[in-house]
Amino acid sequence: MAVTSSAPAAAVTPRRRAQRRRRAAAALFVLPALLLLGALVVYPVLFSIGRSLFDAGGERFVGVANYTAMFRDPATLTAIRNSTIWVVVAPVLLTGVGLVLAVLTEKVRWATAFKLVLFLPMAVSFLAAGIVFRLAYEEEPDRGVLNAVAVGVHDVFTEQSPYPEARAREGHGLTAGSDGSYRTDAAADTGGSVSLGFVGLTPDAVPAGARPAQDAAARTAAADEVRGVVYLDFTPGGAGTPGAVDPEENGLPGMAVEAVRDGEVVASATTADDGSFAFTGLQAGSYTVQLPEKNFAPPYQGVSWLGPALVTPAIIGAYLWIWTGFAMVLIGAGLSALPRDALEAARMDGANEWQIFRKITVPLLAPVLTVVFVTLVINVMKVFDLVYIIAPGPVQEEASVLATRMWLVSFGGGNDQGLGSALSVLLLLLVVPAMIFNIRRFRGSRK
Amino acid sequence: MRPSATTRRTAAAASAALALALGATACGGSTGSASGKELSGKTVTVAGVWTGSEQDNFRKVLDAFTEKTGAKTVFVPTGDSLSTFVGSKIEGGNAPDVVMVPQVGVLKQFAEEGWLTPLSDKTAKAADASLAPVWKNYGTVDGTYYGLYFKAAHKSTVWYSPEAFDRAGVRAPGTYADLLKAGRTLADSGLPAFSVAGQDGWTLTDWFENIYLSQAGPEKYDRLAAHTLPWTDESVVKALTTLGELFKDKRLVAGGADGALNTDFPGSVEQVFGPKPRAGMVYEGDFVGGIAKDQFGKKLGEDATFFPFPSVDGGHAPVVSGGDAAVVLKDGKQQDAAMRLLEFLSTPEAAEVWAGAGGFLSPNKDVDLAAYGDDTTRDTAESLVRAGDSVRFDMSDQAPAAFGGTKGAGEWKILQDFLRDPSDAKATAKALEDAAAKAYGNGS
Numbered sequence: 001m002a003v004t005s006s007a008p009a010a011a012v013t014p015r016r017r018a019q020r021r022r023r024a025a026a027a028l029f030v031l032p033a034l035l036l037l038g039a040l041v042v043y044p045v046l047f048s049i050g051r052s053l054f055d056a057g058g059e060r061f062v063g064v065a066n067y068t069a070m071f072r073d074p075a076t077l078t079a080i081r082n083s084t085i086w087v088v089v090a091p092v093l094l095t096g097v098g099l100v101l102a103v104l105t106e107k108v109r110w111a112t113a114f115k116l117v118l119f120l121p122m123a124v125s126f127l128a129a130g131i132v133f134r135l136a137y138e139e140e141p142d143r144g145v146l147n148a149v150a151v152g153v154h155d156v157f158t159e160q161s162p163y164p165e166a167r168a169r170e171g172h173g174l175t176a177g178s179d180g181s182y183r184t185d186a187a188a189d190t191g192g193s194v195s196l197g198f199v200g201l202t203p204d205a206v207p208a209g210a211r212p213a214q215d216a217a218a219r220t221a222a223a224d225e226v227r228g229v230v231y232l233d234f235t236p237g238g239a240g241t242p243g244a245v246d247p248e249e250n251g252l253p254g255m256a257v258e259a260v261r262d263g264e265v266v267a268s269a270t271t272a273d274d275g276s277f278a279f280t281g282l283q284a285g286s287y288t289v290q291l292p293e294k295n296f297a298p299p300y301q302g303v304s305w306l307g308p309a310l311v312t313p314a315i316i317g318a319y320l321w322i323w324t325g326f327a328m329v330l331i332g333a334g335l336s337a338l339p340r341d342a343l344e345a346a347r348m349d350g351a352n353e354w355q356i357f358r359k360i361t362v363p364l365l366a367p368v369l370t371v372v373f374v375t376l377v378i379n380v381m382k383v384f385d386l387v388y389i390i391a392p393g394p395v396q397e398e399a400s401v402l403a404t405r406m407w408l409v410s411f412g413g414g415n416d417q418g419l420g421s422a423l424s425v426l427l428l429l430l431v432v433p434a435m436i437f438n439i440r441r442f443r444g445s446r447k
Numbered sequence: 448m449r450p451s452a453t454t455r456r457t458a459a460a461a462s463a464a465l466a467l468a469l470g471a472t473a474c475g476g477s478t479g480s481a482s483g484k485e486l487s488g489k490t491v492t493v494a495g496v497w498t499g500s501e502q503d504n505f506r507k508v509l510d511a512f513t514e515k516t517g518a519k520t521v522f523v524p525t526g527d528s529l530s531t532f533v534g535s536k537i538e539g540g541n542a543p544d545v546v547m548v549p550q551v552g553v554l555k556q557f558a559e560e561g562w563l564t565p566l567s568d569k570t571a572k573a574a575d576a577s578l579a580p581v582w583k584n585y586g587t588v589d590g591t592y593y594g595l596y597f598k599a600a601h602k603s604t605v606w607y608s609p610e611a612f613d614r615a616g617v618r619a620p621g622t623y624a625d626l627l628k629a630g631r632t633l634a635d636s637g638l639p640a641f642s643v644a645g646q647d648g649w650t651l652t653d654w655f656e657n658i659y660l661s662q663a664g665p666e667k668y669d670r671l672a673a674h675t676l677p678w679t680d681e682s683v684v685k686a687l688t689t690l691g692e693l694f695k696d697k698r699l700v701a702g703g704a705d706g707a708l709n710t711d712f713p714g715s716v717e718q719v720f721g722p723k724p725r726a727g728m729v730y731e732g733d734f735v736g737g738i739a740k741d742q743f744g745k746k747l748g749e750d751a752t753f754f755p756f757p758s759v760d761g762g763h764a765p766v767v768s769g770g771d772a773a774v775v776l777k778d779g780k781q782q783d784a785a786m787r788l789l790e791f792l793s794t795p796e797a798a799e800v801w802a803g804a805g806g807f808l809s810p811n812k813d814v815d816l817a818a819y820g821d822d823t824t825r826d827t828a829e830s831l832v833r834a835g836d837s838v839r840f841d842m843s844d845q846a847p848a849a850f851g852g853t854k855g856a857g858e859w860k861i862l863q864d865f866l867r868d869p870s871d872a873k874a875t876a877k878a879l880e881d882a883a884a885k886a887y888g889n890g891s
Contacts, residue, residue: 056888075856139709165637200698202637203614234635238616304705393646394708394863396855408856416849 045428052421066422075397076423079405082312083430086383086401090316091376095369097320098327102335103357105328115332119325126322130389133318137305137390147302154300161297162254165205169197169233172243180293183260187286188228193221194289195245197233198252206232206250209273213251216276224282228289229275230255251275255295259287306391308398315390315399319383327372334368335361370441377434381427402427484517489784494523494533495547495771504804505547511800512791518784530556537562537778544779545788547771548594551585551840552847554772558588564775565591567786573793577813579835586772594772597792598801599810601831602732602767602841603657603756606739608719609749611638611727619754621764623658626757627693633727634698641693642726643700644715645707645866648859650731652843652851653767655862657730657756659686660765660839672842674887678880684872689759691869701726704867713738720745730756733827737806747823755830766834769841770810802828810838850886857882 055062070076101118105111121129138144141151168174174182174196188194195217213231221227230252231245240246251274259267259279266287267279279287305314338361346356362369384403391399400408402423410420491512497505502522509520523543525532530553536542548554557563566574571592574583578596586594605626612618615636617629630640644650660668663682670676671683697703701718702710702725710718718725720739729735736747745751758764773792775785791797798809799818808824812832819825831838843851843858850857861882865875 139705169635199635200637205637234637236614236616236636238632238636306709307705391855392709393648393854393859394867397860400855408853 048421048424048428052418052425054418056416056418058417062418066419067426069419070422070426075400076405078397079400079402080426082400083381083402085312086316086380087377087430090319090380091373093316093320094323094327094376095331095373097324098331098372099362099365099369101324101328102332103361105332106335115325115329118328121322122325124322126385127389129318129322130386133314133321133386134306134390134392137314139302139304139306141302144302144305146305150302151300154302158300160299161295162207163198163201163205163252163295164298165200165202166198166252166296167200169199169242172197172233174291177293180296181291182296183288183290187288188226189286190226190282190284191221191223192226193217193219194226194228196228196230196289196291197243197245198230199232199234201232201234201252203236207253210250210253211274212247213249213275214245214247216251216272216274217245219276221278222280224284225278225280226259226282226287226289227276227278228257230257230271230277230291231275256292258290258292260290261285261287265290306395308395311391311395311399315386318386318390319380323376323379327376330372331365331368334365338364367445374434374438374441378431378438381431381434402430484515486784486787487517489517489781490519490521491545491781491784491788492521492523492543492779493545493547493788494525494529494536494543496525496529496549497522497547498524500804500806504801504807507804508792508797508800509788511797512788515791516784516787518781518787520788529553533557533562533776534560537776540778542776542778542780544776544781544785546774546776547597548774549771550769550844551772552845554586554594554774555588557774558591558593562776562778563593564777564779564782564786565593566595566775566789570595570786570789570793573790577793577795577811579810579812579832579838581836581838582770582810585770585840594774595789595793596770596772596810597798599768599770599808599831600732600734601808601827602653602769603765603830604733604735604753604827605728605730605756606716606719606735606751606753607728608724609752611636611724614638615727620757622757623661623689623759627696627699630693630699630728631696638724638727639701640699640727641701642710642715642718642729643694643707643866644710644712644729644731645704645863646709646711646714648854648863649843649852650712650715651862651866652858653732653841654730655686655690656767656839656842657765658690658759659683659842660767661756661759661762662686662689664762665837665839668839668842672840672845674846674883678883679876683876683879686759687865687869687872687875691865691872694866694869704869707866708863713742717743720751733808733824736823736827747821752823753827763837766831766838767841768810768831768838769844846883847886850883857886 051058052066053061053063055065105114108114135143136145139147141147168176168182173185173194175185176182182196184194184196195213213229217229217231219227229245231249232252233242233245233249234240235246235248240249251271253271253273253275255271255275255277257269257271257277258265259282267282269277269279271277304310342360342364343356346360351359382403383401384407387399387401387404396404406420406423406427409423410417493509495502495505502524506522509522512518513520525546529546529549533543533546546557548557571583574586574592574595582596583592586592586596607619611633615629615633615638617632620626620629633640643654656668659671659682663671663686667676667680667682671678671680676682693699694704700707712731715729715731716735716738719727719729720743722743736751736753739745739751740747755764755766773789775782775789779785793811795809795811795813795815798807798811798814801807802809802814802818803820805820805824808828808831810831814828814832816825816829819828845851846858851859853859858879861875861878864878865872
């Protein structure tokens with residue numbers, strides 16, 4: 001700008017010339033960047049937009065047909081829904097958790113070590129993290145650590161049933177109730193006895209002390225009794241007669257049995273080692289024998305993390321694990337730059353920590369929080385690897401997001417790059433607001 | 448051939464990289480003494496997806512060829528995407544002479560691109576004499592014979608634990624109804640009948656294909672595979688209903704539908720042959736035996752054996768198959784030697800080399816069954832050869848990948864949904880037709 005000062009008339013031409021030269025220099029410097037941007041960003045975007053107007057093969061112009069197909073396809077709608085859930089939930093949770101952790105780590109002694117540990121997952125690749133979480137979420141408690149914990153905790157508080165796998169031999173006098181209990185079809189009169197056969201148990205599912213039930217089944221009941229046996233109606237090798245107590249068939253010890261009259265339980269017993277039970281001292285009459293549901297309740301299997309209902313929250317959980325450190329560190333940096341005097345003044349005025357947090361820390365941190373939030377929104381939009389790896393085949397569609405859907409449609413078997421391009425354009429449109437917001441904010445901060 | 452595909456994939460990628468790095472000479476493992484024979488001084492390049500022990504065993508076959516003719520052979524692993532590999536080699540003017548093609552769809556694609564040389568009369572005659580016509584048909588595109596099937600897979604074998612069968616007192620069933628009955632008796636003895644690998648959609652398509660082939664017959668099977676018969680056809684609904692009878696019975700499927708959907712294919716073999724058995728039978732191809740033997744130390748024929756997939760509703764017992772076909776590329780430089788190699792591969796002699804090494808079935812009916820290493824493999828081979836012309840290729844392998852080969856989509860996904868809730872066969876058939884119409888792009 002030194003040129004502008006002296007003799008106006010004579011200066012016009014050199015000034016212009018200088019200006020032109022400056023422009024040329026600027027253009028020269030900008031050119032490589034422009035070329036790169038054009039080749040790597042602008043051209044692909046334009047190409048995708050163009051491609052999205054053609055059919056799968058890329059030869060026939062179909063107009064907006066791909067876009068209408070996109071919004072009619074249930075699988076794509078699921079992906080849009082899931083992407084929305086991701087964008088709404090993940091950044092909010094991450095920013096919130098990051099903020100809380102950042103504020104808390106300010107106050108602990110080993111803050112650096114703590115931050116380091118929380119930041120470590122950032123160093124793990126998404127692929128590796130995905131595989132780890134796939135294992136952790138495994139439904140089988142023997143393999144998935146989360147369900148091992150869930151089942152362990154559950155089993156401390158509730159008793160396990162002795163015969164979860166047993167079921168009555170069909171068509172031999174027992175009918176299943178809707179709650180999983182069994183009762184005899186025909187009533188047993190006092191002085192009578194019943195043999196209740198069960199199947200579906202492996203030899204090692206029967207307690208070690210079990211003894212053959214045949215003798216007990218032959219015993220006759222006294223006049224004020226109803227007796228019977230509960231036994232495993234399956235002879236190894238399949239030689240036995242269904243419905244009859246064969247010599248090798250063991251009783252099922254520890255089974256709870258109840259005598260029911262007019263809908264009320266009047267006596268209860270537990271089977272002995274040979275499977276026998278007896279209700280003594282009954283009033284003469286007929287009774288229904290019932291085996292309550294607690295004998296057969298299936299064991300608690302934990303939570304179906306990767307089932308259709310929970311798969312998206314489960315994957316968001318894995319994403320949280322990876323990104324919490326990032327949010328915390330950025331917010332922590334903003335926090336350490338806060339003016340201390342404002343906090344001190346508030347403390348002097350008698351504000352408690354919660355009030356300081358809400359009224360001073362958060363408002364002052366707002367710019368940093370916005371940066372973290374917007375960055376995460378953009379990041380979440382393109383989440384792909386975690387979803388692809390963690391969701392098992394059968395729920396892949398239920399877990400899909402726009403990015404996985406786009407890949408699947410264009411390359412992963414669908415081979416419809418027209419529809420795939422339409423999806424990518426949709427993704428672009430959804431990211432644009434966040435981009436504009438970011439650019440505005442950059443401008444603002446420059447002023 | 449699917450299960451080995453996953454292991455193959457990674458290994459193939461690694462070895463392909465290695466092969467590129469070391470140059471072709473590095474993998475020319477078979478340089479036999481080559482003097483004074485008719486083809487000495489020539490080198491035949493063979494490309495295929497095989498890695499690991501499959502590749503080693505195939506090299507033994509190539510060595511036998513070298514021994515006989517004096518031609519050197521080089522095996523080039525292609526990695527997972529065989530067609531891309533071969534295409535780029537042709538573009539680069541460095542085409543292999545012979546390619547072992549693992550899928551019928553890829554063979555067709557090669558022929559349509561005009562990459563293949565029709566096989567010599569001698570090979571065609573040998574194929575006529577020793578292969579059932581169906582194998583020749585799968586190697587023929589538009590009336591020209593291009594692909595010689597050398598290695599086959601048998602996908603109609605139900606593997607079971609003889610110990611569990613003895614305990615339940617049941618025998619290998621011959622009909623589908625008996626299969627369900629035996630399964631229920633097995634369940635009474637305390638072991639659910641089947642371990643179903645619902646997490647891997649391709650096992651479900653194989654279930655369906657076996658039932659459909661037996662129940663509806665080969666003719667409808669072919670039409671459905673080509674999608675000239677819509678999936679909404681009554682026969683499909685019927686086959687689905689038949690399959691649903693098994694799927695919906697909690698006693699027959701270990702862990703019920705939820706358990707099955709959480710079981711992958713290796714897991715399903717483990718549930719039957721692993722240390723903690725949870726089911727008595729697992730249905731899949733002949734490769735189940737290999738896993739039971741290699742991973743769980745079972746002795747084939749004693750601790751692990753199979754029966755052929757039973758016939759359904761009075762039809763013939765199905766034999767669903769697949770295989771690797773040898774083709775000669777037009778752009779290969781050693782046309783004569785390549786054709787000679789194919790002539791060699793069509794002889795029982797070549798198949799017997801690999802049969803002795805294991806992990807191999809030959810569709811060639813002249814192969815001496817005594818060449819196979821164990822009784823169980825011998826039985827599978829015999830059943831495959833005896834099935835003759837009623838053999839059909841895996842339908843989902845013939846379909847476009849979007850329908851028959853994509854995780855979480857198409858037939859895989861729809862049959863998984865059907866496993867979860869097998870109550871509405873009609874709706875499932877409709878969903879299959881919608882997906883098929885989209886993937887085949889003909890709407891039939």
